[in-house]
Amino acid sequence: MKSTGGACSAALSTLSTWAVDSERLRHVRIIITESDCELSATYSSHKDDPKTS
Numbered sequence: 001m002k003s004t005g006g007a008c009s010a011a012l013s014t015l016s017t018w019a020v021d022s023e024r025l026r027h028v029r030i031i032i033t034e035s036d037c038e039l040s041a042t043y044s045s046h047k048d049d050p051k052t053s
Helices: 005-017
Strands: 027-033 038-044
Touching: 005 027, 005 038
Parallel strands: none
Antiparallel strands: 027 038
16 A cells, blocks of 8 residues: 555544534544545544434
8 A cells, every 4th residue: 555644644633633613523533444445533522422323
C-alpha cells in the first residue's frame, strides 16, 4: 500500500475536527479500510452509541 503522508494527515485532521464545535456530537470513530485505503468516520453523542459499532 502506497500513500502520501500529507494527504493522510489532512484527511485525519478533517475527520477528527469536523464536529469539534458541536455540543451534541462529542465522539468520533475513524475507520480505515485497508483494501481500498479509504477513511470514513461516524460521529455520535455517546461513546458507546450502537450506531457506531
